[in-house]
Amino acid sequence: MEHFRDTVATVKKLTTLGLLALGAVAQNFTNPVLYQDLADVDIMRNGDAFYYSASTMHFSPGAPILWSFDLVDWEYSSHSVPALDFGPQKDYNLSGTSAYNKGIYASFFNYNPKTKTWYWASAPEGPWKKSSTLNFCYYDCGMLIDDDGTIYVEGLRMYTRNGSYYILSVHPMDGNIILKGSSPWGPFQWKWLIHNAGSNLIQGFGPPAQGGLVSLADGRWYHMAFINGFPGGRIPVLAPVDWPSDGWPTVHTVNGAWSKQYPYPLTPHAVKSIVGTDNFASLGPQYEWNHNAGPSAWSITANGLELRTATVTDDFFMARNTLTHRILGPSSTATIKIDYSKMADGDRWVGVARDGSSFKVLMTNNISMNSNGWKTDNKGTQIASASISGGSIWLRTKVNVLPRAQQGTFQYSTDGVNFVNRWRYGVFNYATKAKGGSVTMRSFAIDGTMQNNPA
Ligand SMILES: *[C@@H]1O[C@H](CO)[C@@H](O)[C@H](O)[C@H]1NC(C)=O
Numbered sequence: 030m031e032h033f034r035d036t037v038a039t040v041k042k043l044t045t046l047g048l049l050a051l052g053a054v055a056q057n058f059t060n061p062v063l064y065q066d067l068a069d070v071d072i073m074r075n076g077d078a079f080y081y082s083a084s085t086m087h088f089s090p091g092a093p094i095l096w097s098f099d100l101v102d103w104e105y106s107s108h109s110v111p112a113l114d115f116g117p118q119k120d121y122n123l124s125g126t127s128a129y130n131k132g133i134y135a136s137f138f139n140y141n142p143k144t145k146t147w148y149w150a151s152a153p154e155g156p157w158k159k160s161s162t163l164n165f166c167y168y169d170c171g172m173l174i175d176d177d178g179t180i181y182v183e184g185l186r187m188y189t190r191n192g193s194y195y196i197l198s199v200h201p202m203d204g205n206i207i208l209k210g211s212s213p214w215g216p217f218q219w220k221w222l223i224h225n226a227g228s229n230l231i232q233g234f235g236p237p238a239q240g241g242l243v244s245l246a247d248g249r250w251y252h253m254a255f256i257n258g259f260p261g262g263r264i265p266v267l268a269p270v271d272w273p274s275d276g277w278p279t280v281h282t283v284n285g286a287w288s289k290q291y292p293y294p295l296t297p298h299a300v301k302s303i304v305g306t307d308n309f310a311s312l313g314p315q316y317e318w319n320h321n322a323g324p325s326a327w328s329i330t331a332n333g334l335e336l337r338t339a340t341v342t343d344d345f346f347m348a349r350n351t352l353t354h355r356i357l358g359p360s361s362t363a364t365i366k367i368d369y370s371k372m373a374d375g376d377r378w379v380g381v382a383r384d385g386s387s388f389k390v391l392m393t394n395n396i397s398m399n400s401n402g403w404k405t406d407n408k409g410t411q412i413a414s415a416s417i418s419g420g421s422i423w424l425r426t427k428v429n430v431l432p433r434a435q436q437g438t439f440q441y442s443t444d445g446v447n448f449v450n451r452w453r454y455g456v457f458n459y460a461t462k463a464k465g466g467s468v469t470m471r472s473f474a475i476d477g478t479m480q481n482n483p484a
């Protein structure tokens with residue numbers, strides 16, 4: 030009898046566990062998985078961890094690596110490129126000329142388990158180092174490490190599964206296609222991976238474009254692509270892939286469309302949230318500089334992040350040492366607290382100016398750069414100012430980067446009290462008279478709603 034009761038209890042416990050497990054798997058995630066500008070996804074798995082590499086153009090350090098344990102909740106881990114230094118021809122140091130919109134595009138990475146080597150580099154947590162140069166340009170290329178260890182670099186993302194070779198390509202504004210062959214050298218045939226399905230994910234955004242495929246340990250596959258919508262950026266969306274025995278994969282659609290929601294691929298695994306307050310115990314991998322920061326332009330002190338003026342200019346776009354953080358969409362608030370008491374005469378810091386011995390908070394409107402040539406075409410107009418004293422100030426910006434709200438966003442964001450570029454918050458600091466001044470950022474706080482991975 031005793032034994033029998035135990036058995037019933039055990040069965041009950043198992044049933045409860047079974048239901049809990051089912052419940053966990055049935056929890057949905059929401060697309061986009063992370064509402065931040067993380068363009069040109071490359072994605073891979075090593076063991077239980079997934080890694081994501083993105084483009085950064087003229088921001089430095091370049092090509093952030095994010096990691097996740099469930100493909101939905103992502104945390105910044107490191108950067109592949111510690112500084113932008115690709116020879117003398119482009120000025121990533123903002124010393125007289127600039128390299129806006131150049132730099133890092135469509136990075137790829139992979140891990141070779143046989144040699145325990147990561148490409149780009151030596152370890153995913155970084156730091157990474159440059160070990161070789163590809164002496165040719167494959168547009169948006171990818172890397173396949175075959176089961177026998179042979180490495181292929183293709184013009185596009187390349188995969189192998191069940192004896193076949195696959196190449197993933199974007200078919201602009203239409204969907205993504207997959208090519209399949211029995212050898213890495215072809216010949217290949219092609220079919221749609223996803224076609225005309227997904228432009229409803231966010232109204233005003235395009236359909237999912239360029240991305241990557243990734244396998245789970247249990248053999249299921251997922252497709253991560255990005256959707257493009259100004260000024261929110263190029264943001265990642267995820268969907269399961271059906272891969273039937275004919276060997277042709279397709280994105281799993283719901284009523285013919287890339288769905289806004291799917292069940293979590295794996296048990297949800299929360300990671301460090303984008304939302305929250307950073308007191309700058311270190312400079313985390315969620316930040317990047319506009320071009321390379323000056324080598325002695327910043328440091329972490331007991332009071333926070335000290336930013337020293339690195340350029341004498343009246344042109345924000347030519348000032349080194351602008352710290353940036355991707356905007357969290359669709360709407361969020363960024364609040365910074367700074368100590369401005371060590372600013373020098375003539376210094377400009379976000380919304381604070383020092384002239385002589387007086388400090389002002391100012392609003393500068395309409396600072397702009399021409400995207401056809403990437404030159405400054407408007408240094409801005411000061412539209413309001415007020416005297417301040419006391420040495421500390423909090424500045425706050427609310428942005429809404431939904432495509433339909435962008436007009437309002439830019440009116441608000443270019444007010445000079447805080448600086449908002451498309452896709453990024455920025456904190457700048459430059460001298461108009463002489464270097465020597467500094468400010469200390471005490472904190473940087475992001476407040477907003479995470480669709481997944483709530484804080
Ligand atoms: C940019 O600055 C870095 C470090 O200060 C230096 O090593 C590099 O040579 C500079 N690049 C150019 C093109 O001047």
Ligand SMILES: *[C@@H]1O[C@H](CO)[C@@H](O)[C@H](O)[C@H]1NC(C)=O
Nearest residue numbers: 190191192272273274275276
């Ligand atoms: C692998 O391919 C063979 C045909 O070559 C097929 O019969 C089998 O179902 C495939 N396996 C998987 C897991 O798709």
Ligand SMILES: *[C@@H]1O[C@H](CO)[C@@H](O)[C@H](O)[C@H]1NC(C)=O
Nearest residue numbers: 394395396397398406407410
């Ligand atoms: C903003 O700058 C553009 C040119 O860059 C100019 O045409 C426009 O009149 C400016 N608007 C204001 C409000 O200053």
